[in-house]
Amino acid sequence: MIYLYKRNKTGICIDRVYGYDTIVELPDMLEGLPVTELGAYIFSDHIDSTELKMMQEKENFCTENGRATRPEDDMPQAAGNRVEEIRLPRQLRKIGRYAFYNCFHLKKLTFYGKMQDLGAGALTGCHRMEQIAVETDEKGESSLRDFLTELPETLCVDITIDGEYGRFWFPEFFEEGVENTPARILENHVHGSGIRYRNSFVHKKINTLEYDRLFPYAVAWEQERIVLNLALDRILYPVSMTDEAKEKYLIYIKEHIQQAIRLLGEQKAYDSMQRILRKLAPDRAETEKMLETAQSANDSRCVSILMNVLMEERRGRHLNCEKRVQGQIWKFCSRREKKRRRNFGNLRGHSEKLQK
Numbered sequence: 001m002i003y004l005y006k007r008n009k010t011g012i013c014i015d016r017v018y019g020y021d022t023i024v025e026l027p028d029m030l031e032g033l034p035v036t037e038l039g040a041y042i043f044s045d046h047i048d049s050t051e052l053k054m055m056q057e058k059e060n061f062c063t064e065n066g067r068a069t070r071p072e073d074d075m076p077q078a079a080g081n082r083v084e085e086i087r088l089p090r091q092l093r094k095i096g097r098y099a100f101y102n103c104f105h106l107k108k109l110t111f112y113g114k115m116q117d118l119g120a121g122a123l124t125g126c127h128r129m130e131q132i133a134v135e136t137d138e139k140g141e142s143s144l145r146d147f148l149t150e151l152p153e154t155l156c157v158d159i160t161i162d163g164e165y166g167r168f169w170f171p172e173f174f175e176e177g178v179e180n181t182p183a184r185i186l187e188n189h190v191h192g193s194g195i196r197y198r199n200s201f202v203h204k205k206i207n208t209l210e211y212d213r214l215f216p217y218a219v220a221w222e223q224e225r226i227v228l229n230l231a232l233d234r235i236l237y238p239v240s241m242t243d244e245a246k247e248k249y250l251i252y253i254k255e256h257i258q259q260a261i262r263l264l265g266e267q268k269a270y271d272s273m274q275r276i277l278r279k280l281a282p283d284r285a286e287t288e289k290m291l292e293t294a295q296s297a298n299d300s301r302c303v304s305i306l307m308n309v310l311m312e313e314r315r316g317r318h319l320n321c322e323k324r325v326q327g328q329i330w331k332f333c334s335r336r337e338k339k340r341r342r343n344f345g346n347l348r349g350h351s352e353k354l355q356k
Contacts, residue, residue, distance in 0.1 A: 001078070002071045005030055006059045008037055010093065015039035015055050016047075017078040018071040022105075024078050025087040027064045035089040040096035040119065043103055045080035081105045088112070095119050100126055109147070113137030123150040135160040141204035148198045154226055159206065159239070166239030168211065169230040170197045171222045193217040212245035219252065227252070228260050235279065236272050254280050261290045265302040273302065277309055284313055 001019035003026075005012050011034040017024060024043075027035060039055075041047035061070045076082060083103050087110040088095075097119035100106060106126050110133040123129070129151050136142045140161050148155065154172045158165065173194030178187045196217055200210040212234070218227050231249040234241060253260050257280060264273040282290070287309050294302035 002061055002063055002069060002075070003027070003030065004055060004059055004061055005035075006055075007031075007033070010034070011036040011091065013037035013039055015042060015059060016052065017042065018075050019078050020076065021078070022082060022084040023087075024083055024085070026089050026092075028089045028091060030062060030064075031066060034091035036091055037094045038088075038092065038096055038099055040098060041101060042096065042099050043079050043083055043086065043106075044098055044101035046098070046101055047079070079103075084108070086110070088115070090114065093117060095122050097121055098124065100124075102126075104128060107131065108133070110134070111143075111147075113139075113142045115143045118143055118146040118150070121150075123147065126151065127153060129153055129155065131156045131158070133158040133160075136162075136205075138162070139205075143204065144206070145198065145201040145204065152194065154194070156229070156233075161239060164239055165237055167233040167237045168206065169226065169233060170194055171218060171226055171230075173198070193221045208240040209242070209245075212241065212248070215245075215248060215252075224256065224259060225263060228256060228263055232260060232264070232272070232276065236275060250279065254282075257282050257286055258290055258293065261302070261306075262293055262297075265294060265297065265299045268301075270301050270305060274305055277305070282309075284310065287313065 001017060001021065001024065003014050004016035004018070005014045007013070012030045014026060014030075014035060014037075016039070017026070026038075029035065060068065062068050080102065081104050083100075084105050085108040086100075086106065090112045092111065092115050094117040095115070099119060099122045100109075101121060102125035104125065105128060107128055108131045109129065112134070113136040130153075132144070132147060132155055134142050134144050134157070136159065142159075144157065144159070148157075148170055152173050152175075155170045157168045157170060159168060160166075171192055171194040173190055173192035176189045176191065178189050179185070180187055193214060196214050197211065200207050200214065202210075215230070218230055231252050234249050235246065235253065238246065253276065260276065261273060264270070264276065287306055291303060291306040291310070294306055
């Protein structure tokens, strides 16, 4: 990658990126200074060509290792539909206006807690965004809500708070302008639970209590697949989750266990599948139904996991049966026989201790 940059008051501002990769990882430092700002339209195809030419004449070019070099004429700009994933610098504080404007293929964005100022319309047109990863600052704060409010699509958000990893889902929402004809007033109606989830922040921190309280709205308004993803990931990565919220999520997953296991199989999330099965311990009939679904989908790994669950369930039944039989035998033993058995057990235990 080659970067077009200039110095600012706090470090370095990158204005354009050149390269062939669809995954862009911006450097934390250039010329020994932290990268603290991204220029307007940096990743957009809609940058003004005259303005870009002026920047190319006045500013500097270098690679990530600091070597001064200009891009070849045929080297493409990392912008527009070429970009699929962007990882921002750790010390980044400001992103210019329309920085990612109409990056239609951008799917994932990673940033850090130092980020403070997101320019107007920065994420306009990024309709294929699927995932955001953010590491908060030492106070647990970030600009995540600013990013979420610019993206109405359903988003999976990975948050690292003081080393603890959590995964949160934010359903989509959309706004609709409805005219109140008699009064000639245009009313703004917002649909979907996503807007409520995007408001579950206090002082730039995610409020997990409020987030978990909104689960019934997601159940009522969102597709089953989205609700299952939300519930599963809260159980698998339970950052700051109360016992009451945990029980609520587990009840929903248990009621939709067939769909949950099928979803995890589609995602190839087999470790997560095993953890969920251990937590819920479905009965034999449910497990056999899930096994039939996995066999029809030719998912051999899922079939293996469910077969193991059935074997463990069968082993548990045999042990319980054996215990019941022993209990019945003990119940009808004479006093002398009970005393003999106790003495035999004590002698065996004493012998084992002597051997050790």
